[in-house]
Amino acid sequence: MNQMLPKKHQILPTTTWGIRSSLHSLIAILVATLLIGAVYLTQEGGLQLLYQDCTIITTLETRAEGAEDPKLSISSSKSRSKSRSSSCNLFSGKWVSDNQSYPLYKERQCTYMSDQLACEKFGRKDLSYQNWRWQPHQCDLPRFNATKLLERLRNKRLVFVGDSLNRGQWVSMVCLVESAVSQDLKSMPTKANGSLLIFKATEYNATIEFYWAPLLVESNSDDPVNHRVPDRIVRAQAIEKHARHWTDADVLVFNSYLWWRRSQMNVLWGSFESQDGIYKDLEILRVYEMALKTWSDWLEVHVNRTKTKLFFVSMSPTHQSAKEWGETSRENCYKETEPITEEGYWGNGSDPKMMRLVENVLDGLKVRGLDVQILNITQLSEYRKEGHPSIYRKQWEPLTEEQASNPSSFADCIHWCLPGVPDVWNELLYAYIFQQ
Numbered sequence: 173m174n175q176m177l178p179k180k181h182q183i184l185p186t187t188t189w190g191i192r193s194s195l196h197s198l199i200a201i202l203v204a205t206l207l208i209g210a211v212y213l214t215q216e217g218g219l220q221l222l223y224q225d226c227t228i229i230t231t232l233e234t235r236a237e238g239a240e241d242p243k244l245s246i247s248s249s250k251s252r253s254k255s256r257s258s259s260c261n262l263f264s265g266k267w268v269s270d271n272q273s274y275p276l277y278k279e280r281q282c283t284y285m286s287d288q289l290a291c292e293k294f295g296r297k298d299l300s301y302q303n304w305r306w307q308p309h310q311c312d313l314p315r316f317n318a319t320k321l322l323e324r325l326r327n328k329r330l331v332f333v334g335d336s337l338n339r340g341q342w343v344s345m346v347c348l349v350e351s352a353v354s355q356d357l358k359s360m361p362t363k364a365n366g367s368l369l370i371f372k373a374t375e376y377n378a379t380i381e382f383y384w385a386p387l388l389v390e391s392n393s394d395d396p397v398n399h400r401v402p403d404r405i406v407r408a409q410a411i412e413k414h415a416r417h418w419t420d421a422d423v424l425v426f427n428s429y430l431w432w433r434r435s436q437m438n439v440l441w442g443s444f445e446s447q448d449g450i451y452k453d454l455e456i457l458r459v460y461e462m463a464l465k466t467w468s469d470w471l472e473v474h475v476n477r478t479k480t481k482l483f484f485v486s487m488s489p490t491h492q493s494a495k496e497w498g499e500t501s502r503e504n505c506y507k508e509t510e511p512i513t514e515e516g517y518w519g520n521g522s523d524p525k526m527m528r529l530v531e532n533v534l535d536g537l538k539v540r541g542l543d544v545q546i547l548n549i550t551q552l553s554e555y556r557k558e559g560h561p562s563i564y565r566k567q568w569e570p571l572t573e574e575q576a577s578n579p580s581s582f583a584d585c586i587h588w589c590l591p592g593v594p595d596v597w598n599e600l601l602y603a604y605i606f607q608q
């Protein structure tokens with residue numbers, strides 16, 4: 173096993189930052205890092221709505237009929253071998269209360285749980301948000317099997333790249349698999365000045381990583397800890413500084429949405445260091461498109477098509493205004509305990525114009541021979557108004573009583589409690605990783 177370690181350094185040739193301190197301080201770094209996104213994002217306001225039709229068709233191995241009972245995990249894995257193929261939109265479905273098989277792990281048992289997302293630890297008493305299964309209309313999701321995923325990831329890198337929502341999904345993925353790995357065979361080093369967090373399963377030589385790049389391209393918010401800047405500046409044509417850290421990944425999962433939720437952004441031509449850079453405020457959709465183009469051009473040139481699987485996670489919805497779902501006695505997601513049941517509910521924080529931009533860019537890549545699968549989690553997450561931490565979380569410190577008694581200012585209705593909604597995003601990712 174040990175001879176794998178020296179090789180590992182070649183994974184990131186440009187990095188000399190293989191911090192190897194005790195597990196304890198690594199977790200401290202990780203936790204500190206995880207706290208920041210909330211501080212920033214909760215500052216941001218709400219936005220526009222509507223929708224566009226487009227169906228993702230997929231052929232999947234599904235649980236056979238009769239294997240529905242969540243208690244029957246062993247018999248269901250048996251019947252799964254008589255798999256049937258079906259054409260099924262995994263993102264169209266409904267939430268089903270299921271306290272037998274969910275949560276998929278226990279909050280307190282996950283070694284790498286983030287305090288930002290540990291709602292139970294920070295006082296949430298209604299825990300039914302942990303007990304929902306996503307049921308696609310036309311088929312079943314395959315059962316998540318951590319060992320099977322780690323075997324698939326043997327000698328491989330699965331890398332999440334993006335903002336704090338994507339980091340939440342990464343924490344979820346780590347929690348989903350880490351119990352399958354014994355304590356002395358897993359670690360959590362960081363690299364690239366803390367921008368790259370690496371869960372490593374030693375016996376599989378597999379890593380599940382998160383790289384902080386909230387706008388994908390370079391910006392003045394790239395520091396994984398100190399990125400709360402008053403005026404956001406983006407180098408919409410520069411991505412190499414980030415991309416070199418994930419060049420040789422085997423599975424890449426991107427996202428980038430909430431940081432763009434404003435009307436304009438300052439774009440820089442030139443470098444942050446030089447004096448003669450050109451700065452210009454541009455309308456947000458234009459800047460988003462420029463950034464996505466930079467990103468997609470990079471992929472087109474650098475990604476090995478036979479090796480790397482690519483995913484883009486669609487917008488994560490927010491629940492900051494209870495009026496949107498017809499609630500008048502509350503301001504936001506605080507105190508919500510049930511999902512929205514209205515089929516097709518769409519909040520106005522999720523901008524369909526931005527989703528369409530992503531689709532167009534991905535269509536363009538497809539024409540050029542590169543497939544990026546959208547994980548279309550927006551609609552299914554829209555229903556989960558009760559899935560956010562609200563006041564049950566830690567930022568630097570747990571909220572003071574005064575803050576907790578003022579949920580309209582302090583509730584986090586952007587990120588998601590774990591175990592919870594992001595676990596389902598990962599079940600969807602899992603389904604696609606094992607497709608065909």
Ligand SMILES: *[C@@H]1O[C@H](CO)[C@@H](O)[C@H](O)[C@H]1NC(C)=O
Pocket residue numbers: 218219220221493495496520
């Ligand atoms: C969002 O929807 C609510 C309720 O329908 C409305 O009052 C509010 O103005 C909308 N916000 C935006 C930014 O459109």
Ligand SMILES: *[C@@H]1O[C@H](CO)[C@@H](O)[C@H](O)[C@H]1NC(C)=O
Pocket residue numbers: 223224225226227228263264265527531546548551
């Ligand atoms: C995402 O899923 C929703 C609902 O299932 C669907 O209406 C929408 O068109 C899909 N969007 C994309 C980009 O696939």
Ligand SMILES: *[C@@H]1O[C@H](CO)[C@@H](O)[C@H](O)[C@H]1NC(C)=O
Pocket residue numbers: 271272
């Ligand atoms: C699980 O749900 C069932 C049906 O809703 C309920 O009767 C039961 O008490 C629940 N069990 C637990 C452990 O919450």
Ligand SMILES: *[C@@H]1O[C@H](CO)[C@@H](O)[C@H](O)[C@H]1NC(C)=O
Pocket residue numbers: 245246249317318319320323
């Ligand atoms: C999970 O996958 C492993 C390896 O493929 C297999 O041995 C095991 O039986 C699976 N477990 C379940 C519950 O299906």
Ligand SMILES: *[C@@H]1O[C@H](CO)[C@@H](O)[C@H](O)[C@H]1NC(C)=O
Pocket residue numbers: 175176179183326327328329377378379
């Ligand atoms: C370990 O995995 C990395 C990819 O993450 C790979 O480059 C390396 O060759 C693997 N080591 C061995 C011994 O297979």
Ligand SMILES: *[C@@H]1O[C@H](CO)[C@@H](O)[C@H](O)[C@H]1NC(C)=O
Pocket residue numbers: 186187188189364365
């Ligand atoms: C880490 O930060 C230092 C100082 O801010 C910088 O000079 C260096 O390039 C960074 N290293 C990486 C790998 O990003």
Ligand SMILES: *[C@@H]1O[C@H](CO)[C@@H](O)[C@H](O)[C@H]1NC(C)=O
Pocket residue numbers: 476477478479
């Ligand atoms: C692409 O990846 C495949 C499978 O890992 C490998 O055999 C091939 O050599 C790679 N191609 C290039 C150009 O690196």
